[in-house]
Amino acid sequence: MNAYRDQYAKLFKNGRGVVLVAISADPDTALASWARDSEFPFLFASDTGLAVAKRYGALAEHPGLTNRNLFVVGPEGRIAYRAIPFREVDPTAYTELGAAIRE
């Protein structure tokens, strides 16, 4: 998540025209306090019932958790890119993501 924050201006144009939504099964209060402590500049969404993870295909093998799958939704509402899973320790993952966002 720190990498998303550090790359936020470059990758996500500081939120102009591109919206990053970080999703987990944590309650909204836990997400808010973590975001405050780490000063994350982007939006979090709480998928406590895992309904969204089920619908998108992002359930972790460990029960009760979402995995690290990432989906880019284009302006027309279709999946434009996906990283299954997003390899956050791999620099090329961000390069690919940046290219997918700019298309």
Place this chain on the structure above:
Amino acid sequence: MRPLRLTLALAVTPLVLAAQQPPVETKARPPLEVGAVAPDFTMRGATRYGVLANPVHLSDFKGKTVVLAFFYKARTSG
């Protein structure tokens, strides 16, 4: 019981049992493919400034590029 009735009873029993099963829970799906329509969702939102008063819908961002980044758990590296 006559053989025919016995046969019918045995044939019908599994159907009766199947009809009484509870509904199958939503099964895990494979990840959505590129090109698929992204389903709308409703979730409680949060930012560094606190929990959001109104729920977040994908349709709120119509016309924008939206990156949906699932991750394991708050306060972990994932």
